[in-house]
Amino acid sequence: MTLPESKQSFLYVACQHGAAAGLKTALCEPNGPFRLAYSARGFLTLKSALSVPLWSRALPEHPLIRARGVVVAKIEGSESGPMIQKVLEITKDIDWQTCHVWQRDIADPGWNGFEPGGTPLAWLVAEQFKTALACISPETSPNHPDPNAPPRSVIANRPSLEVQAPLDPFRSASSKLPKVLEIIIDEPNRWWIATKTAQQTFDYWPGGVPEFPIPEIVLSRAYLKIAEAFAWANLQIQPGEKIVEIGASPGGACQWLLDQGAAVTGVDPAEMDERILKHPNFTHWRSRSLQVKRKLFRPFRILVCDANVAPKYTLDTVQDIVNYPTTKLRALVLTIKFPEWGTAEQIPEYIQRVKSWGYSDIQVRQLAHNRREVCLVARNRVRNNQSLPTENHTDPQ
Numbered sequence: 001m002t003l004p005e006s007k008q009s010f011l012y013v014a015c016q017h018g019a020a021a022g023l024k025t026a027l028c029e030p031n032g033p034f035r036l037a038y039s040a041r042g043f044l045t046l047k048s049a050l051s052v053p054l055w056s057r058a059l060p061e062h063p064l065i066r067a068r069g070v071v072v073a074k075i076e077g078s079e080s081g082p083m084i085q086k087v088l089e090i091t092k093d094i095d096w097q098t099c100h101v102w103q104r105d106i107a108d109p110g111w112n113g114f115e116p117g118g119t120p121l122a123w124l125v126a127e128q129f130k131t132a133l134a135c136i137s138p139e140t141s142p143n144h145p146d147p148n149a150p151p152r153s154v155i156a157n158r159p160s161l162e163v164q165a166p167l168d169p170f171r172s173a174s175s176k177l178p179k180v181l182e183i184i185i186d187e188p189n190r191w192w193i194a195t196k197t198a199q200q201t202f203d204y205w206p207g208g209v210p211e212f213p214i215p216e217i218v219l220s221r222a223y224l225k226i227a228e229a230f231a232w233a234n235l236q237i238q239p240g241e242k243i244v245e246i247g248a249s250p251g252g253a254c255q256w257l258l259d260q261g262a263a264v265t266g267v268d269p270a271e272m273d274e275r276i277l278k279h280p281n282f283t284h285w286r287s288r289s290l291q292v293k294r295k296l297f298r299p300f301r302i303l304v305c306d307a308n309v310a311p312k313y314t315l316d317t318v319q320d321i322v323n324y325p326t327t328k329l330r331a332l333v334l335t336i337k338f339p340e341w342g343t344a345e346q347i348p349e350y351i352q353r354v355k356s357w358g359y360s361d362i363q364v365r366q367l368a369h370n371r372r373e374v375c376l377v378a379r380n381r382v383r384n385n386q387s388l389p390t391e392n393h394t395d396p397q
Protein backbone atom coordinates (compact mmCIF):
# COMPACT_ATOMS: atom_id res chain seq x y z
CA MET A 1 0.00 0.00 0.00
CA THR A 2 1.50 3.34 -1.00
CA LEU A 3 1.23 6.30 1.33
CA PRO A 4 -0.75 9.28 0.09
CA GLU A 5 1.25 11.92 -1.64
CA SER A 6 0.60 15.54 -0.88
CA LYS A 7 -0.94 15.92 -4.33
CA GLN A 8 -3.54 13.71 -5.94
CA SER A 9 -5.01 13.43 -9.42
CA PHE A 10 -8.55 12.36 -8.64
CA LEU A 11 -11.60 14.03 -7.16
CA TYR A 12 -14.95 12.49 -6.34
CA VAL A 13 -18.50 13.79 -6.52
CA ALA A 14 -21.57 12.14 -5.00
CA CYS A 15 -25.14 12.83 -6.04
CA GLN A 16 -28.57 11.32 -6.35
CA HIS A 17 -28.65 8.25 -8.67
CA GLY A 18 -30.60 10.00 -11.40
CA ALA A 19 -28.37 13.08 -11.34
CA ALA A 20 -25.15 11.23 -12.24
CA ALA A 21 -25.57 11.36 -16.02
CA GLY A 22 -26.11 15.14 -15.99
CA LEU A 23 -23.14 15.64 -13.71
CA LYS A 24 -20.87 13.58 -15.96
CA THR A 25 -21.87 15.73 -18.91
CA ALA A 26 -21.38 18.98 -17.02
CA LEU A 27 -18.07 18.14 -15.32
CA CYS A 28 -16.26 15.94 -17.86
CA GLU A 29 -14.68 16.79 -21.19
CA PRO A 30 -15.63 18.35 -23.53
CA ASN A 31 -17.90 20.54 -21.31
CA GLY A 32 -15.88 20.36 -18.11
CA PRO A 33 -12.23 20.00 -17.08
CA PHE A 34 -12.26 16.33 -15.93
CA ARG A 35 -12.11 12.85 -17.35
CA LEU A 36 -14.42 10.23 -15.89
CA ALA A 37 -12.37 7.64 -14.01
CA TYR A 38 -14.98 5.56 -12.14
CA SER A 39 -18.74 5.56 -12.08
CA ALA A 40 -21.23 3.91 -9.73
CA ARG A 41 -24.84 5.00 -9.20
CA GLY A 42 -24.56 8.30 -7.36
CA PHE A 43 -20.75 8.29 -7.07
CA LEU A 44 -18.17 9.34 -9.66
CA THR A 45 -14.42 9.79 -9.53
CA LEU A 46 -12.89 12.31 -11.88
CA LYS A 47 -9.34 12.56 -13.17
CA SER A 48 -7.92 16.03 -13.09
CA ALA A 49 -5.25 17.10 -15.58
CA LEU A 50 -3.64 19.14 -12.80
CA SER A 51 -2.51 17.65 -9.52
CA VAL A 52 -4.74 18.51 -6.58
CA PRO A 53 -3.47 19.21 -3.03
CA LEU A 54 -5.11 17.16 -0.27
CA TRP A 55 -6.69 20.28 1.20
CA SER A 56 -7.52 21.98 -2.10
CA ARG A 57 -10.19 24.66 -1.98
CA ALA A 58 -10.85 24.22 -5.69
CA LEU A 59 -13.46 21.47 -5.38
CA PRO A 60 -16.04 20.77 -8.09
CA GLU A 61 -19.13 22.99 -7.93
CA HIS A 62 -22.54 22.14 -9.40
CA PRO A 63 -26.11 22.25 -8.01
CA LEU A 64 -26.45 18.49 -8.48
CA ILE A 65 -23.34 17.69 -6.37
CA ARG A 66 -24.26 16.46 -2.91
CA ALA A 67 -20.70 15.85 -1.65
CA ARG A 68 -17.22 16.30 -3.12
CA GLY A 69 -13.59 15.83 -2.17
CA VAL A 70 -10.08 14.76 -3.15
CA VAL A 71 -9.58 11.00 -3.59
CA VAL A 72 -6.67 9.60 -1.59
CA ALA A 73 -7.07 5.85 -2.13
CA LYS A 74 -9.42 2.99 -2.92
CA ILE A 75 -9.50 0.13 -0.44
CA GLU A 76 -10.84 -3.30 -1.26
CA GLY A 77 -11.25 -6.29 1.03
CA SER A 78 -13.70 -8.81 2.35
CA GLU A 79 -13.66 -7.88 6.06
CA SER A 80 -13.95 -4.50 7.68
CA GLY A 81 -11.23 -5.15 10.32
CA PRO A 82 -8.32 -5.44 7.86
CA MET A 83 -9.84 -2.63 5.77
CA ILE A 84 -9.80 -0.33 8.82
CA GLN A 85 -6.13 -1.19 9.35
CA LYS A 86 -5.45 -0.14 5.75
CA VAL A 87 -7.26 3.16 6.39
CA LEU A 88 -5.04 3.78 9.42
CA GLU A 89 -1.93 2.99 7.42
CA ILE A 90 -2.89 5.21 4.50
CA THR A 91 -3.99 8.14 6.63
CA LYS A 92 -1.34 8.10 9.34
CA ASP A 93 0.44 11.15 7.94
CA ILE A 94 -2.73 13.06 7.11
CA ASP A 95 -3.53 15.87 9.51
CA TRP A 96 -7.32 15.55 9.61
CA GLN A 97 -9.67 16.85 12.30
CA THR A 98 -13.06 15.28 11.59
CA CYS A 99 -13.74 11.99 9.85
CA HIS A 100 -17.01 11.44 7.99
CA VAL A 101 -18.08 7.87 7.39
CA TRP A 102 -20.93 7.44 4.93
CA GLN A 103 -22.36 5.06 2.39
CA ARG A 104 -23.28 5.66 -1.24
CA ASP A 105 -27.08 5.80 -1.73
CA ILE A 106 -28.72 2.46 -2.45
CA ALA A 107 -31.77 4.03 -4.14
CA ASP A 108 -33.42 7.31 -5.05
CA PRO A 109 -34.81 9.41 -2.17
CA GLY A 110 -38.35 8.37 -1.31
CA TRP A 111 -38.05 4.99 -3.07
CA ASN A 112 -39.69 2.36 -0.82
CA GLY A 113 -39.11 4.60 2.19
CA PHE A 114 -35.39 5.05 1.46
CA GLU A 115 -33.85 8.36 2.53
CA PRO A 116 -30.18 9.30 2.15
CA GLY A 117 -28.25 9.47 5.39
CA GLY A 118 -26.98 7.14 8.04
CA THR A 119 -26.80 3.41 7.45
CA PRO A 120 -26.04 0.63 9.93
CA LEU A 121 -22.87 -0.24 7.98
CA ALA A 122 -21.52 3.32 8.05
CA TRP A 123 -22.32 3.53 11.73
CA LEU A 124 -20.46 0.24 12.38
CA VAL A 125 -17.40 1.29 10.36
CA ALA A 126 -17.32 4.63 12.21
CA GLU A 127 -17.38 2.80 15.55
CA GLN A 128 -14.64 0.41 14.41
CA PHE A 129 -12.50 3.29 13.19
CA LYS A 130 -12.95 5.13 16.50
CA THR A 131 -11.87 1.99 18.36
CA ALA A 132 -8.85 1.51 16.10
CA LEU A 133 -7.80 5.14 16.65
CA ALA A 134 -8.21 4.68 20.40
CA CYS A 135 -5.75 1.78 20.25
CA ILE A 136 -3.17 4.11 18.70
CA SER A 137 -3.64 6.77 21.37
CA PRO A 138 -5.59 5.24 24.26
CA GLU A 139 -5.50 8.33 26.55
CA THR A 140 -8.39 10.22 25.01
CA SER A 141 -10.25 8.40 22.34
CA PRO A 142 -10.50 9.09 19.45
CA ASN A 143 -7.50 11.34 19.50
CA HIS A 144 -4.57 12.55 17.53
CA PRO A 145 -1.20 10.77 17.79
CA ASP A 146 0.20 14.18 18.75
CA PRO A 147 -1.03 14.86 22.33
CA ASN A 148 -0.89 18.63 21.74
CA ALA A 149 -3.20 18.53 18.73
CA PRO A 150 -6.92 19.29 19.11
CA PRO A 151 -9.20 16.25 19.56
CA ARG A 152 -10.40 14.48 16.46
CA SER A 153 -13.91 13.23 15.86
CA VAL A 154 -15.38 10.44 13.77
CA ILE A 155 -18.99 10.93 12.73
CA ALA A 156 -21.59 9.03 10.77
CA ASN A 157 -25.23 9.99 10.54
CA ARG A 158 -27.68 7.95 12.57
CA PRO A 159 -28.88 4.87 10.69
CA SER A 160 -32.54 5.79 11.11
CA LEU A 161 -34.23 9.12 10.58
CA GLU A 162 -37.39 7.88 12.25
CA VAL A 163 -36.20 8.14 15.82
CA GLN A 164 -35.39 11.41 17.42
CA ALA A 165 -31.89 10.89 18.78
CA PRO A 166 -29.58 13.20 20.68
CA LEU A 167 -26.70 14.53 18.60
CA ASP A 168 -23.32 12.86 18.97
CA PRO A 169 -21.28 14.99 21.39
CA PHE A 170 -18.20 14.55 19.20
CA ARG A 171 -20.20 16.05 16.38
CA SER A 172 -21.34 19.17 18.15
CA ALA A 173 -17.91 19.74 19.67
CA SER A 174 -15.98 19.69 16.45
CA SER A 175 -18.28 20.05 13.47
CA LYS A 176 -16.79 23.48 12.74
CA LEU A 177 -13.34 22.05 12.04
CA PRO A 178 -12.54 22.34 8.38
CA LYS A 179 -10.13 19.45 7.54
CA VAL A 180 -12.31 16.44 6.84
CA LEU A 181 -11.17 12.88 6.19
CA GLU A 182 -13.80 10.68 4.55
CA ILE A 183 -14.38 6.94 4.51
CA ILE A 184 -16.89 6.43 1.71
CA ILE A 185 -18.51 3.01 1.53
CA ASP A 186 -19.15 2.53 -2.17
CA GLU A 187 -19.79 -1.22 -1.69
CA PRO A 188 -19.25 -3.14 1.57
CA ASN A 189 -16.00 -4.47 0.04
CA ARG A 190 -14.93 -1.24 -1.70
CA TRP A 191 -14.26 1.96 0.19
CA TRP A 192 -12.77 5.23 -0.93
CA ILE A 193 -10.63 7.45 1.29
CA ALA A 194 -10.95 11.15 0.53
CA THR A 195 -10.16 14.53 2.04
CA LYS A 196 -11.74 17.93 1.83
CA THR A 197 -11.49 21.35 3.33
CA ALA A 198 -15.03 22.12 4.41
CA GLN A 199 -16.13 25.35 2.78
CA GLN A 200 -19.90 25.16 2.41
CA THR A 201 -22.48 24.00 4.95
CA PHE A 202 -22.97 20.67 3.19
CA ASP A 203 -19.21 19.92 3.39
CA TYR A 204 -19.67 19.63 7.17
CA TRP A 205 -22.29 16.87 6.80
CA PRO A 206 -21.28 13.23 6.19
CA GLY A 207 -22.04 12.58 2.51
CA GLY A 208 -23.63 16.03 2.27
CA VAL A 209 -26.69 14.84 4.23
CA PRO A 210 -27.68 16.85 7.30
CA GLU A 211 -28.97 15.21 10.42
CA PHE A 212 -31.72 16.87 12.40
CA PRO A 213 -34.25 15.71 14.98
CA ILE A 214 -37.32 14.15 13.40
CA PRO A 215 -40.60 13.99 15.35
CA GLU A 216 -42.45 10.68 15.55
CA ILE A 217 -45.11 11.86 13.12
CA VAL A 218 -44.04 13.62 9.96
CA LEU A 219 -46.90 14.61 7.68
CA SER A 220 -44.95 14.31 4.42
CA ARG A 221 -41.39 14.07 3.04
CA ALA A 222 -41.55 17.83 2.53
CA TYR A 223 -40.74 18.07 6.25
CA LEU A 224 -37.25 16.70 5.47
CA LYS A 225 -36.84 18.95 2.42
CA ILE A 226 -37.71 22.17 4.21
CA ALA A 227 -35.61 21.36 7.28
CA GLU A 228 -32.67 20.62 5.00
CA ALA A 229 -33.25 23.72 2.85
CA PHE A 230 -33.15 26.10 5.83
CA ALA A 231 -30.09 24.33 7.31
CA TRP A 232 -28.19 24.34 4.01
CA ALA A 233 -28.97 27.99 3.24
CA ASN A 234 -28.49 28.96 6.89
CA LEU A 235 -31.79 30.79 6.71
CA GLN A 236 -33.12 31.82 10.12
CA ILE A 237 -36.77 32.30 11.06
CA GLN A 238 -37.70 35.13 13.42
CA PRO A 239 -40.26 34.25 16.14
CA GLY A 240 -43.76 34.79 14.72
CA GLU A 241 -42.41 35.56 11.24
CA LYS A 242 -45.09 35.33 8.56
CA ILE A 243 -44.33 32.67 5.95
CA VAL A 244 -46.51 31.62 3.02
CA GLU A 245 -46.22 28.26 1.29
CA ILE A 246 -47.65 27.69 -2.18
CA GLY A 247 -48.33 23.98 -2.67
CA ALA A 248 -48.72 23.25 1.03
CA SER A 249 -50.90 20.12 1.19
CA PRO A 250 -50.78 17.82 3.11
CA GLY A 251 -48.53 19.90 5.35
CA GLY A 252 -45.08 18.42 6.09
CA ALA A 253 -43.28 21.70 5.36
CA CYS A 254 -45.89 23.73 7.28
CA GLN A 255 -45.41 21.34 10.21
CA TRP A 256 -41.68 22.13 10.33
CA LEU A 257 -42.21 25.88 9.84
CA LEU A 258 -44.81 25.96 12.62
CA ASP A 259 -42.43 23.99 14.87
CA GLN A 260 -39.87 26.77 14.32
CA GLY A 261 -42.33 29.35 15.65
CA ALA A 262 -43.44 30.86 12.31
CA ALA A 263 -46.99 32.02 11.50
CA VAL A 264 -47.77 30.04 8.37
CA THR A 265 -50.29 30.43 5.55
CA GLY A 266 -50.66 27.50 3.17
CA VAL A 267 -52.01 28.08 -0.35
CA ASP A 268 -53.29 24.88 -1.92
CA PRO A 269 -56.58 23.74 -3.48
CA ALA A 270 -56.05 20.34 -1.85
CA GLU A 271 -56.92 19.48 1.75
CA MET A 272 -54.48 20.13 4.55
CA ASP A 273 -53.92 17.55 7.27
CA GLU A 274 -56.31 18.32 10.10
CA ARG A 275 -53.45 18.51 12.63
CA ILE A 276 -52.08 21.47 10.69
CA LEU A 277 -55.53 23.04 10.26
CA LYS A 278 -56.00 22.99 14.04
CA HIS A 279 -52.71 24.79 14.72
CA PRO A 280 -53.43 28.31 16.02
CA ASN A 281 -50.66 29.82 13.86
CA PHE A 282 -51.84 28.25 10.60
CA THR A 283 -54.18 29.66 7.94
CA HIS A 284 -55.34 27.77 4.85
CA TRP A 285 -56.15 29.61 1.64
CA ARG A 286 -57.81 26.83 -0.24
CA SER A 287 -57.19 27.88 -3.82
CA ARG A 288 -54.61 27.93 -6.56
CA SER A 289 -51.94 30.59 -6.20
CA LEU A 290 -53.22 32.45 -9.27
CA GLN A 291 -56.59 32.94 -7.60
CA VAL A 292 -55.11 34.72 -4.58
CA LYS A 293 -55.05 38.51 -4.89
CA ARG A 294 -51.43 39.59 -4.96
CA LYS A 295 -51.93 42.35 -2.44
CA LEU A 296 -52.69 39.64 0.13
CA PHE A 297 -49.04 38.57 0.04
CA ARG A 298 -48.00 41.85 1.67
CA PRO A 299 -47.55 40.54 5.28
CA PHE A 300 -45.21 37.71 4.34
CA ARG A 301 -41.43 37.86 4.63
CA ILE A 302 -40.57 34.39 3.34
CA LEU A 303 -42.27 32.60 0.45
CA VAL A 304 -41.92 28.83 0.07
CA CYS A 305 -43.15 27.17 -3.11
CA ASP A 306 -43.44 23.41 -3.47
CA ALA A 307 -46.23 23.17 -6.07
CA ASN A 308 -45.96 20.19 -8.40
CA VAL A 309 -45.91 22.24 -11.57
CA ALA A 310 -43.39 22.91 -14.35
CA PRO A 311 -40.48 25.27 -13.57
CA LYS A 312 -41.87 28.00 -15.81
CA TYR A 313 -45.19 27.98 -13.95
CA THR A 314 -43.41 28.18 -10.58
CA LEU A 315 -41.26 31.09 -11.72
CA ASP A 316 -44.17 32.93 -13.42
CA THR A 317 -46.27 32.57 -10.28
CA VAL A 318 -43.55 33.76 -7.92
CA GLN A 319 -42.50 36.58 -10.24
CA ASP A 320 -46.05 37.97 -10.20
CA ILE A 321 -46.05 37.98 -6.42
CA VAL A 322 -42.52 39.32 -5.94
CA ASN A 323 -42.97 42.18 -8.41
CA TYR A 324 -46.26 43.39 -6.95
CA PRO A 325 -45.55 46.81 -5.38
CA THR A 326 -46.61 45.96 -1.83
CA THR A 327 -44.73 42.65 -1.60
CA LYS A 328 -41.80 42.62 0.82
CA LEU A 329 -40.34 39.12 0.71
CA ARG A 330 -36.89 38.87 2.23
CA ALA A 331 -36.35 35.29 1.05
CA LEU A 332 -37.72 32.77 -1.42
CA VAL A 333 -37.38 29.00 -0.99
CA LEU A 334 -38.50 27.42 -4.25
CA THR A 335 -38.66 23.79 -5.25
CA ILE A 336 -37.98 23.63 -8.97
CA LYS A 337 -39.38 20.34 -10.23
CA PHE A 338 -37.81 18.78 -13.31
CA PRO A 339 -40.21 17.18 -15.81
CA GLU A 340 -37.10 15.25 -16.93
CA TRP A 341 -33.45 15.21 -15.85
CA GLY A 342 -32.39 17.25 -18.89
CA THR A 343 -34.24 20.23 -17.39
CA ALA A 344 -31.30 20.60 -14.97
CA GLU A 345 -29.35 22.23 -17.82
CA GLN A 346 -31.65 25.22 -17.50
CA ILE A 347 -30.65 25.99 -13.89
CA PRO A 348 -28.43 28.94 -14.95
CA GLU A 349 -31.43 30.49 -16.77
CA TYR A 350 -33.61 30.08 -13.67
CA ILE A 351 -30.94 31.79 -11.57
CA GLN A 352 -30.74 34.68 -14.05
CA ARG A 353 -34.49 35.07 -13.97
CA VAL A 354 -34.65 35.25 -10.17
CA LYS A 355 -31.72 37.68 -10.21
CA SER A 356 -33.71 39.92 -12.54
CA TRP A 357 -36.27 40.33 -9.75
CA GLY A 358 -33.58 42.04 -7.69
CA TYR A 359 -32.29 39.22 -5.48
CA SER A 360 -28.50 39.31 -5.25
CA ASP A 361 -27.88 36.13 -3.28
CA ILE A 362 -29.14 33.03 -5.07
CA GLN A 363 -28.16 29.46 -4.26
CA VAL A 364 -29.33 26.27 -5.93
CA ARG A 365 -28.80 22.72 -4.67
CA GLN A 366 -30.30 19.35 -5.16
CA LEU A 367 -31.00 18.62 -1.52
CA ALA A 368 -30.38 15.11 -0.27
CA HIS A 369 -34.13 14.79 0.30
CA ASN A 370 -35.12 16.29 -3.05
CA ARG A 371 -36.37 13.89 -5.68
CA ARG A 372 -36.15 14.97 -9.36
CA GLU A 373 -36.01 18.63 -8.35
CA VAL A 374 -33.71 21.25 -6.86
CA CYS A 375 -34.11 23.87 -4.17
CA LEU A 376 -33.51 27.52 -5.06
CA VAL A 377 -33.04 30.01 -2.23
CA ALA A 378 -32.99 33.74 -3.04
CA ARG A 379 -32.13 36.49 -0.56
CA ASN A 380 -31.04 40.13 -0.33
CA ARG A 381 -33.37 41.96 -2.63
CA VAL A 382 -31.47 45.04 -3.72
CA ARG A 383 -33.97 46.60 -6.08
CA ASN A 384 -37.63 46.32 -6.84
CA ASN A 385 -37.86 45.65 -10.53
CA GLN A 386 -41.56 45.92 -11.25
CA SER A 387 -41.43 46.20 -14.98
CA LEU A 388 -40.86 42.58 -15.93
CA PRO A 389 -43.74 41.19 -17.96
CA THR A 390 -44.84 37.62 -17.31
CA GLU A 391 -45.06 35.61 -20.49
CA ASN A 392 -48.48 34.13 -21.39
CA HIS A 393 -49.67 34.56 -17.87
CA THR A 394 -52.56 36.42 -16.33
CA ASP A 395 -53.35 36.61 -12.70
CA PRO A 396 -56.75 38.03 -11.67
CA GLN A 397 -56.49 40.83 -9.12
Ligand SMILES: C[S@@+](CC[C@H](N)C(=O)[O-])C[C@H]1O[C@@H](n2cnc3c(N)ncnc32)[C@H](O)[C@@H]1O
Binds near residue numbers: 219221287290306309
Ligand atom coordinates in the same frame (compact mmCIF):
# COMPACT_ATOMS: atom_id res chain seq x y z
C1 LIG B 1 -45.52 18.04 -3.52
S1 LIG B 1 -47.08 18.52 -3.00
C2 LIG B 1 -46.66 19.64 -1.75
C3 LIG B 1 -46.24 19.00 -0.46
C4 LIG B 1 -46.27 20.00 0.66
N1 LIG B 1 -45.31 21.08 0.47
C5 LIG B 1 -46.10 19.41 2.03
O1 LIG B 1 -45.35 20.00 2.81
O2 LIG B 1 -46.70 18.38 2.35
C6 LIG B 1 -47.58 19.60 -4.29
C7 LIG B 1 -48.84 20.39 -4.02
O3 LIG B 1 -48.89 21.46 -4.94
C8 LIG B 1 -50.24 21.79 -5.08
N2 LIG B 1 -50.39 22.69 -6.23
C9 LIG B 1 -50.24 22.44 -7.55
N3 LIG B 1 -50.47 23.56 -8.26
C10 LIG B 1 -50.77 24.54 -7.39
C11 LIG B 1 -51.07 25.92 -7.52
N4 LIG B 1 -51.14 26.54 -8.71
N5 LIG B 1 -51.32 26.63 -6.40
C12 LIG B 1 -51.26 26.05 -5.18
N6 LIG B 1 -50.97 24.76 -5.01
C13 LIG B 1 -50.72 24.02 -6.09
C14 LIG B 1 -50.92 20.45 -5.20
O4 LIG B 1 -52.30 20.54 -4.88
C15 LIG B 1 -50.14 19.61 -4.20
O5 LIG B 1 -50.82 19.54 -2.98
